[in-house]
Amino acid sequence: MASVNVDRDECISCGACWSTCPEVFEENDDDGLCQVVQEYQVDGDPSEGEIPDDLEDCAADAADSCPVEIIHVG
Numbered sequence: 603m604a605s606v607n608v609d610r611d612e613c614i615s616c617g618a619c620w621s622t623c624p625e626v627f628e629e630n631d632d633d634g635l636c637q638v639v640q641e642y643q644v645d646g647d648p649s650e651g652e653i654p655d656d657l658e659d660c661a662a663d664a665a666d667s668c669p670v671e672i673i674h675v676g
């Protein structure tokens with residue numbers, strides 16, 4: 603497992619992360635900001651996730667795609 607964190611307060615909703623890695627990231631229906639998909643959220647926190655190892659590269663690519671560098675993996 604790898605940990606994922608998104609500083610949602612700084613998200614500009616550009617969509618790069620969920621386009622790059624929709625297995626881990628998605629747009630929150632209420633505020634339009636990035637969140638970890640529900641399946642991998644920790645205690646229902648949209649900004650914190652635990653993901654399987656085989657999705658770590660995908661999540662890291664999404665982190666690299668984020669223009670404001672607010673996604674942290676591992």
Ligand code: SF4
Nearest residue numbers: 613614616617619668
């Ligand atoms: S790539 Fe970054 S700024 Fe864009 S939606 Fe994802 S977390 Fe937000």
